Amino acid sequence: MACFFILLSACGSSATTVDMSDMSGMSGMTMASSVAHQHTSDAIAHFAVDSPHNLPKEISNITILVQNKWNRPIEKFDVMHEKLMHLIVVSKDLSYFEHVHPTYAGAGRFDVQTSFPAGGYYQLIADFTPTGSGESVQSHWVTIDGKAPKNVKLLPDKRLTKQVGDKEVTLAFDHLMAGMELDMVFSFTQGAAKTPVTNLQPYLGSVGHVVAISEDGNDFVHVHPTDSEATSGPTAAFKIVFPKKGIYKIWGQFQQNNEEFIVPYVIHVNL
Template identity: 45%
Template sequence: MPEKMNKNVLWMSGMLALSLLTACGGGAGNQPASAGHEANGHPAGAAKPAGGHEAEAKDQHADGYETTGHEIDERGIGGHGTSGHETDGHGTSGHGTRNSHGDHDGQGSHGGHGADGQAEAERLKASFSFAPGSAKAGESVKLTVQIADSEGKPVSDFEVNHEKLLHLIIVSRDLSFFKHIHPEYEGNGQFAIDTSFPAGGDYNIFADFVPKGGTAATLSEWVKVEGEAGQQAVVQADRTLVQVTAGKEVELTLSGAKAGEEVTLTFDIRDAQSKEGIANLEPYLGAVGHVVILSADAKQYLHVHPTDERATGPKAQFATVFPKSGVYKMWGQFQHNGQLFTVPFAVEVK
């Protein structure tokens, strides 16, 4: 009898052990399907959402959209360029950090600096000053630009960029006034030029340059000019993209007008009287032309060069990307028979 009871006990113990193994899913190596959800939040073997696509989108964005130009905030701090001065909206300045523009690779590039330009922005600053201390409308004044690093030490070496060490762009608050000039280098990071302003008010000055061994950068600042202010106009898109200036009829066409997408700008330059295309445009700063683009609020700045710098007309093409929707004003600059002419257009980007 005791022997029979022992056999029953052994049999029941074996059955109990088998039941426990079954309940646990057969041991290691046979985890249930729900384990995949606990590990990564998605079913095991399912395609990975978002993560891979976001990484691609950011890489593409860094190489394209953001680097085409830069965004400028109220202090003169912008996207992927360098520094300027902090302003209070009235031209009063302090130091701030600023932006950059499109990259110039000698092939008419319209792209920009990406991470390199952003790093450049963080290590540079600029100051803009007038002698004897202020600028007055209608009077010649000496404008000085000082380029320094983040510690205030002068940046003394610069690369020649489209035949110049420094390009200076000046626009009025309503973008009705535009000037592109080239200060002389005086050494020790300082540039200077005599210039004038047509009316009192606020003007935005953009200093466009390439530090030795660095990437292209643009520093900007709002400055105040004394004198009677001119009548301000709201920047609106042109109804027709045909302008006549300096005896030239210039028609602009865009391959598209959507923010974040590459667009080709085509300037068709004709004689205003005969309507014949002008095929003997002369190089201006080493290229068939240059185009500067600003958003209506002057917070988006693009400086683009032609896709074919050796073109001679009648068509000159430029490629860029408008970073945001809104109204943009652009100035195309070309040279013919020794005369430089500037043609403005305003377009709306969706």
């Protein structure tokens, strides 16, 4: 099977594909650029994607090897939101989103299987915390062969109310200024009578989970609710800081009746 390793340039404008068929060579991988977020540890994440033909809809094995600056495996990681690692997979235009949790195999190695829906560019964003160090968020671009869909232009939503099945979910902010902490609140109603939802179930240990990514893919924000005890609705409140002005896509993840649902929004953040 062919295995491809993508190096992300600092500006994110180009990628190089390297044949990584020999997995024993992983220790020599070059570090990919980190997404702008909390990256306070010395950890370096090396990504490899192993796919039979590098085509859409086939199972791809993703391996992430976490090492220190001396190329030695980091052995221990802290649990963060019930998991040792969170992996976000998004298409370049942010129309596709997946949130998975790689399994820790030991010696700094995490493994997960996924499939990519179409050809094109995808960003892998790994969020983890080595024990005794700070949270680290690192990203990697991969290219999948095959026909890529037409890019979907990211436009801010005119109305921050979305319909998900029979639920209506409204997102509200106290302000939208970059570089400042702000309140972000989701409100949930259900059915024609718009009855407040009070039976949300914990998702990753709290009422919900939010990921936000800037239009250019360089900024990533990963937050959980401000009140860890409030787990059932009808609202879910978060504190968040957008690092710079511009367009962001937000995905809220919640659970009801043992089924996860995702609510996407596009917003514009001001200076």
